[in-house]
Amino acid sequence: MRLRGLATATVLTSLLTGLAAGLSAPAAADTGVAHYSSQIENDGTDVYYPSGATGELPVALMLQGAQVHRMHYARYAREIASHGFVVVVPNHKRLLFFDNDYYASQSQPAETVDWMDDENARAGSPLQGRIDTDTLVLLGHSFGGATGLAIAESTCVTPFCTGLTYTMPSEVKAGSFFGTNNKLPGLGIFPEVDNRVPVQLVQGTADGVALPADAETTYGKIKDNPKQIVRLAGANHYGITDAQNPAGADPDAAAQTITQDQSIETAARWAARFLKAALGDAAAAGYVWSTGDAADPLVTVTGAQ
Incomplete structure (x- = not known):
């Protein structure tokens, strides 16, 4: 997926829990x-939450990839939620370049x-009184990750x-985006990302849609720390969906060389721990900035605090 002007690479032209990873990192x-x-x-x-958790829970908004129905993120959302988040996965349908389909928006x-305020107060809600209404973090896939970068800049970015204008809500504290870059389609230009919150990119090394080299360039364009790029060996563009090439979305012709369980668990673990670190969790910070890279055989990590 190429950011800022497309949904997937073709939008403007037509859009282990595996063994090694499980042993190499703290369990959810x-x-x-x-x-x-x-x-x-x-x-x-869809709303996912850790049923046995106590205290108030931060909310993670999943910004879906272009033309990807929310149901395809069930396993990923559950993994994130197991780390202590309420994960919300909306189906955001809107018109984009004459196509009425699932496309994330900066309005979300x-x-x-x-919704957080209302749901926290609603009698009968499973989350009544359990939502940290001051804290929202972002997850994103492909076009949704592009949307997340625009949100993080607190700037109105087409599409x-x-x-006409945009201001990021103060509740937004950080974002983690999978299969994301900010290459302008047809121009080969990577604009600067003037982020107001910590940003993490999680990039599959086998991604045939959002190319790994473009994620590396995008990482270099993120101006402000903390920032991080996590390279997930063998994952392709659909490494966080329940199955490869979900119906309705543009497929990735490049094969994934790790299992879907491995890619989902690993991507979710790194995203959740980065977001928790941004919210002040010392153990999560130690993992994402110090110990996790050496312990996890599926990833290599570059970051700046």
């Missing part, structure tokens, strides 16, 4: 994950903040912004 919180359906604005939304964080 053993709380169990519950699920229910909700709605954010007009978007049908503000809509999610409203992710549907208004």
Whole structure:
């Protein structure tokens, strides 16, 4: 997926838990994950949360990839939730370049903040009184990751912004984006990313849609620390969806050389721990900035605090 002007690489032209990884990193919180359906604005939304967790939980908004239905992120969302997040996965349908389909938008964080306030107060909500309404983090895939970078800049960026101006909600604290770069289509230009919050890129080395070299260049264009790029060996563009090449989305012709379980668990673990570190979790910070790279045989990591 190429950012800022497309949904996948063709949008403007037509868009281990494997053994080695499991042994190489701390296990996710053993709380169990519950699920229910909700709605954010007009978007049908899946909500995942650690059922046994205590205290208030931060919310992670999943910005879906272009033309990828929310149901394809169930396993990834559950993995993130197991680390202590309420994960919301809306189906955000809108018109983009004459195509009415699933395309993330910069409007979604503000809509999610409203949902957080309402859901935390709603009698009968499984999360009544359990949501940290001051804290929202971002997850994104492909076009959704592009949208996340635009949100992190607090700037209205076409085609992710549907208004004339944009201000990032103060509740947004960090973002982790999979299969994401900011190469302008047809121009070969990578604009600077003037991020206001910590940003992590998770990039599959076998990605045939969002090329690894473009993610490296994008990482170099992220201006402000903390920032990090996690290279996930053998994962392709659909390493975080429940199955390869989900129906409705542009396929990745490059084969993934690790299992889907491996790619989902590893990508989710690194995303969740980066986001927790950004929220002040010392153990997570130690993992993502010090010990995790050497312990995890599937990744190589570059970062700056």
